[in-house]
Amino acid sequence: MDSDVKMHDAGMAGEESDLDEKYPNRPQNKSPTLPFHDLFQTLFRPLSEIKKKPAGPPGNRRKAGPHGQSAANLNPFEKRRDVIDRFISRWRKEVGDDIYPAFRLILPDKDRDRAMYGMKEKIIGKMLVKIMKIDKNSEDGFNLLNWKLPGQAATTSMAGDFAGRCYDVLSKRPMRTEVGDMLIEEVNEKLDRLSTASKEEQQLPILAEFYRRMNPEELMWLIRIILRQMKVGATERTFFDVWHPDAESLYSISSSLRRVCWELHDPNVRLDAEDRGVSLMQCFQPQLAQFQMQSLDRMIGRMGSTEGDPVFWIEEKLDGERMQLHMISDPSAPGGRRFRFWSRKAKDYTYLYGNGIYDEAGSLTRHLKDAFADGVDNLILDGEMITWNAEQDAPEPFGTLKTAALSEQRNPFQQGIHPLLRVFDILYLNGRDLTRYTLRDRRNALQKVIKPVHRRFEVHSYEEATTKEEVEATLRRAVAEASEGLVLKNPRSPYRLNERHDDWMKVKPEYMTEFGENLDLIVIGGYYGSGHRGGNLSSFLCGLRIDEGQSSQGSNPTKCYSFCKVGGGFTAADYANIRHHTDGKWIEWNSKKPPTTYIELAGGDAQYEKPDMWIRPENSVVVCVKAASVSVSDQFRVGLTLRFPRFKRLRMDKDWKSALSLQEFLDLKSKVEQEHQEKEFNVENFRKKRIKKTTKKPLAIAGYDESDEVQYAGPSGHIFDGLxxxxxxxxxxxxxxxxxxxxxxxxxxxxxxxxxxxxxxxxxxxxxxxxxxxxxxxxxxxxxxxxxxxxxxxxxxxxxxxxxxxxxxxxxxxxxxxxxxxxxxxxxxLDQFNDSYTRNTSIDELRTLLDQMANEKGNSSCSPEAINKVSERIQEKVDSGWTMPCGWVFKGLTFYFAENEGDAASESPEPKQAHRIHLARNTAIFASASIVSSLKDKSITHIVVGPDTTASEISKLRKTISTRQKLPHIVMVNWIEESWNEKTLLDEERKPPLAINASKLSSLMWFNLLV
The missing domain is CATH 3.40.50.10190 (BRCT domain)
Structure with missing residues (x-):
């Protein structure tokens, strides 16, 4: 162990010397760092408390003032900034300008200089059991090793929160009750050693020392740092913004927390323009596509040009991993070129795809010897790494990417599966940053510098379009080919680092029309949730029944193949109902003795998607599930699975024998595919390529003239004549x-x-x-x-x-x-409310003005970065068992309240009912729904009627909407109320009735689900 420490110290000394050479002007602290306990006492704990407390009344909000200002007068956002600002100011005063040691612990998921620990919850739990010398079968030992399961006695509330569960156990047997004396720099040094330790016997002494020198609360935060799951209620953008006005920009182009701390230690020194662009061999944060809007018309409108150019581009959305490739010519390197690969999350994948033409580990670079045009010395490419099946000449699901790369490393030039990089942008070429050029210019350059390598390294194709019909036609083809969806791009736009912008917008199939249908599936497994769902089964593994003679292991009429996981759409009542009918019938999954007699998973011994608990099919319940579509998957035994499945209702009228069988599902799929082939979709006109306009000044391949003026695609006019x-x-x-x-x-x-x-x-x-x-x-x-x-x-x-x-x-x-x-x-x-007399007011300015007029001095809107952060993965999280945030329950839906038009209600509703409808309308608006006042609006997804609406009034509504291709749901007002109460989008047809069937849906819906 001593030799390992000496080698580590020698390595650290060498690294420190390299850093001094790379950062000659790096800041130096004048004093030792603060104690570690100061982090949670003055930063983590106060931020967590702000996160738990609801915002005060608007009238109490005011802008942040000096440090002496009462915290009660600040809104939550300002309180967080004030807490962070106080900590940073104290650090600068007491320690110095180098805050990097603290930021490594405050933002551990952004620290790319420290390797991953290779320690997840279960490993940490096992080590703590050994360190505290407790029996793994005891109550506390069981709770640590099975942290997702409901605990015993007082620990039940900690289910699903591993760090909280650790605190609960550690507080019973602490080595210290008072805070420890470890400094932040000392914690960093030991975490560096922990990240390089690959074996338990190396990791255990380090964790044991933390246990001896920290109290339970310190250890709880240390565990969160190791797991990189802080959840303190403040994003990295907030920390960056308080630290330096250019911090976020520098992190966007470098993904380096070290650079942000060392190069921007003086808030009065700003980044120069030339330091704001991407650079070779430095990972950047890529541009992301904006989330889907409510209508294609609105999305296409955003793609238009002020100069009257209506053209936009349509690209297929690939099911892979976002990847940036950096290449530089190096005569000293074998093959003359060096490569680096980074993912969107700044993870270095060079070890997987190769650092040179002759890199034996290069599953991709060994194919790139002739992939670049003459004169290309260096470049940065942006694209998607996908898995390609050479035998089927088709892409494979995302989860197989790493397996494909490792297989290619072992057997190069094989005909099986291998990585394929589809490039759709170029950001740097021969020493010049291209991000400020238009997408059209960048694509012209890309086409000239890349020489595609078939099914290894290709330029991603696109179509030019101007209308909604072209998007819908392309989307239908994407659905038929089991694609992820589409991305619309504005060809006149620059590249926007680390931004979601309307220049790129996602279009997913499930939003185009009424995709989805009902499938009655058997629950065969359950998964424990985390957070507020901790301690209970929050999502379920569903299977298809195998009829006698179908099973690969002989005839067994009770056997099921795994098919999908369902975690969204459940109410508290649904969970209670399932528990009631399955109580006492659940069995803990034993990986060493899987119940193959009853349940067959994918992956053989690997047991893909294995549940925490399982249940015999004859003892289980049948659930009705609807989904966006069916896709190929090697994670489930059926070989297919549902995309974005959602619970619809519990089918207590059915038992496992009447649930959907594998053969019935395959027959149905085959029938729908045949029906689709008979339907005529005239899309040929939409597939014709329009003539591409040539740019006035195309980019050259090599040898850029630095005197060339940047061509900026912006509006033109005479507003500044003579100035x-x-x-x-x-x-x-x-x-x-x-x-x-x-x-x-x-x-x-x-x-x-x-x-x-x-x-x-x-x-x-x-x-x-x-x-x-x-x-x-x-x-x-x-x-x-x-x-x-x-x-x-x-x-x-x-x-x-x-x-x-x-x-x-x-x-x-x-x-x-x-x-x-x-x-x-x-x-x-400006007038008395700071409103311009001559300039049009933006939406954000109008909100501010209205707040001022109402004597509201705070920021009443949610921060855009928080909205983007939550929206990005909200659907995935809900499908995994999370509760839908109340502000997103009706996001993407458009409501029409039937009392708006006189012919929809013969009499005015009674005051009580009118108040109920008014409250439902406000609830819908708060939960992100759009409200329209005319039934003629084609974007309507739901028509809301009151409880007293008569049959004749419903009949009139049906007649009005019967000719529409996309039929709105007619729902009663209690559908809004119950969805809001349960914080999830309930099925409109559940019992008791929440909806009125407008008509039967066409067989096309089945096609949309099953192709």
């Missing part, structure tokens, strides 16, 4: 480079110069305090205007198209520095 500009800096919000701003000025009739006295009446533009800006400000004779004024003027001229050009008056928000003579004039451009 002279001196642009000192780029724009922060929105982000635009100095060159882009100059191009906009020129395109709209203005002239720009490189000094402020080169022309009369020059307008000075700046967004940050550079040396030149500070010099002009110090003179006190020149007004300095922010770039936002330029952008607002152009935007307003587009709105007022056809009217005489009109420059917007300057507002306080436009001023970087205002001379005394100009202050009164600038202030006079």
């Amino acid at each position: 002279n500009f001196f642009i000192l800096t780029d724009s922060n919000t929105p982000k635009k480079s100095k060159a882009e701003l100059e191009s906009l000025v020129k395109a709209n009739g203005g002239k720009f110069f490189q000094t402020n006295n080169a022309a009369p009446d020059t307008i000075c533009i700046a967004d940050r305090r550079t040396v030149k800006a500070a010099s002009l400000q110090k003179s006190g004779e020149v007004d300095i205007i922010r770039p936002s004024w330029i952008l607002d003027c152009i935007k307003q001229s587009e709105v007022d198209a056809g009217l005489p050009d009109f420059l917007l008056p300057l507002e306080p928000r436009h001023m970087f520095f205002t001379t005394k003579d100009k202050e009164e004039i600038v202030a006079g451009s």
